[in-house]
Amino acid sequence: MRRILGILLGLLLIGGVLYVALQGQDHPESTATKTVRGVIGSEKSEFFRDPDVVKALAAKGYTVKTETSGSWAMDQLALKEFDFAFPGSSEPAKEVAAAAGLKGAQETRPFYSPLVVIARPGAAKVLAADGLATMTGKNTGTLLMGPFLKAAAEDRTWQQLAGSSAYAELTGTVFVKTTDPASSNSGALFLAATSNVANGNTVVADDAGIERTAPLMRKLVSVQGALETSTDDPFRAFISGSGEPLILVYESQVASLLLQKQNPGEMVVLYPDTTVNTAHTFVPLSEDAKELGTLLATDPRLRELAVLRGFRPQDGVAEFTAATAPHADYLNPGLTGIRQVGTPTVKILMALAQRAKG
């Protein structure tokens, strides 16, 4: 009787009071976890959905619910609905904190992931043969930004590159498919890196620099047509067998597939030889999420799980290298031969994005 009644009440969803009255003292309440809601860049979505991560967070007293958004569009959301924001780099983190009216929020940077360009073997082979890339392993190589940007400035097409005719999909202008640089972190950081190269290997820091680099930025973006706001879209297009020949994603998206033993299919991972150094940044928006960032950064189990989802934990090159050793064909754990450069200020980067979008 009591059981049937319990089910009936459950179905009716009439809430706590009655339920507690019926249960009496026979069933002590379990210790409640704290539910926190966060808005995150889509590249971290699988980490937070990972059942092991859910379990590890629950053990520390957290139930974490996440929604995704372009990192540079987070400041436009109704932030009071969220307990934390977790954009893909430190720059939009400042914007989020400002939009939420926070001063001196305790930001943490639990992990990071460099940007890479994924390609199918045919496209990588053509780039290498034409001096736009070098192969450093069976499924990995380096995208040579100097020659690549020169080709982009000259509107080079795949048809003009030797060896492309063997591949039906290699026609049209050579470009890297990025996300929208005005709303998404990876797209913005691609402009940060390419503008550095175009500005004589110097961070763009003034109007003169913007003027110098804007025409090339415009080219890199306008050839792409419609822009998505998250790397998940072009990445999934690639996995489903469609999509552009060269796609900018986070290394973590590829490393996660490899570490989860999912076959990435025919894929070559090209590390741009110039990249920006920036970490995914955790911004607590409410009291409830205040300690969560530190927990993600320091808890050994959560660090281990972050590696399994392809991220590089803070000061964790050794952890990352060890975990990805079986997949060395695809990855460059030591970022050998990659020049890390600084990011322009938010104001300059957004000005570049606006100019690029036209």
Next chain:
Amino acid sequence: MSAAGPALRGRRRARTALALAVAVLTAATACTAQESSGPAETAYKEGTLRVLASSELADMEPVLEQARKATGVTVKLTWSGTLDAAEQVASGQADGRYDAIWLSSNDYLRLRPEAAGKLSSETPVMSSPVALGVKPQALARLGWKPGEVTWPAVHEAVAAGKLTYGMTDPVRSNSGFSALVSVASGLSGAQSALSDADVKAATPRLKEFFAGQKLTSGSSGWLVSAYGKRGDVDALVNYESVLLSMNRDAKGAGAPLTVVRPRDGVVTAHYPLTLLASAPAGARDAGRTLTDWLRGAEAQQAITGQTFRRPVAAGVAPAAGLDQEKRRELPFPGSRVVADGLLASYENELRRPSRTVYVLDTSGSMGDDDRIGRLRSALTDLTGTGTSGTGRRFRDREEVTLLPFGSKVKEVNTHVVEPGNPGPALDAIRRDVKALKPDGGTAIYGSLEAAYEQLGRGGTDAFTSIVLMTDGENTEGVGAKHFDSFYARLPEAQKRTPVFAVLFGDSDRKELTHITELTGGRLFDATGAGGSPAVAGGGSLAEAFEEIRGYQ
């Protein structure tokens, strides 16, 4: 005794709880009854996600039923065209009415700056390129190898009169829009995202290409059934998934279409299930649960196996029949100016013009409940305003005939919308509409015959169609049998003019269904009863008239 104490207390508590539960149950029932008698859009119900979706997703219902069993999340789909959905989201109309959108693509929506901040998590679920399904006879006649066909080759075949095809209206349906982008890219030789200059340069060839379009439709689903009824169209532009499903469902009846993904590039739909920022937190949680499941291996396998869409999860193999050779992805325009410019060119310049007859019941009963007022306003809407968006008014070059009837045909007024100077014709239509008066009986069949005779008098190459709006049964003039034999005697070319009938007021569903089935048309519901994939519409008369535009 002391052992019985707690048990007794427990029973007492249970009885109280039971009484309370009954009270709650009664209240809940009353509440449900109230809701169902209200308007179609209800507030968010725990665990039921209200989703504005592309109509071809009707084939996902079995997978969504699996999802419901696995996750407890029920999905309530409301059909919408891509551009219409973009408008609803950007204008804020979707706020509070839907929790998510699930369209073939968000590309057009993102060109609207107002949409920024309206969308929350976007999760691509599956993919399907827009392709060409070609009859084997046509393929043999053209000597084509499916893997080597390009858009210029298709154009050449069409221009030489060797290939005809059906395609949806790009203004209302994403498969048509994608095809328009593909063919404009292919024929302009654009090496990157389309520009206005590309479209201009390709215009003469695009015109030749669209001269071969013999079937149009507001949705990919109806295009398939219309194609099935017409034996004389060689090919169909549609999603690869729809073409392969057609082949499967024909079960050997009629030779299967060969799916051609043009070698020089395709536009692919990625079906991002997108939560709206305006949705309640509970709905967004339910949405996350659903997308997690849809992206899992079990769901991805079911999707590709049942619907022939390509999986987006690594390690899940695409269904047999999905060719793995890669294709260039043609970029979707990056600005609204280019996208809308392309659509406007299609509407007013590239496509074959329309010749449309409106057979309008203005019998005495149209005086009831201001039905005549609703008819006037619905027709006036189709003349647009000075700032109407693309596809929101009668097209340039369109011949519009108003044929109001009562006991017999009252008048036949024809106006042609002049390119570059649409004002005079649109004004004249507005004047005629304003003059419509309710009076007399209902001569449906005799008036329909007059409409066919009117269209028979024109010789230009055009999409011809008849819209029949009536609020009652046939009471005067010739009957159904007479019309049937009249139709049977029409020349073959004229038989292809479909009648799109609108259910309104007290019209006879059986009578109108017969007319639409006989002529290869479609029934639209303007009784406000809510739509279904089988009968389009479900809203107001104005909405039905607007929806029919996609079929003209």
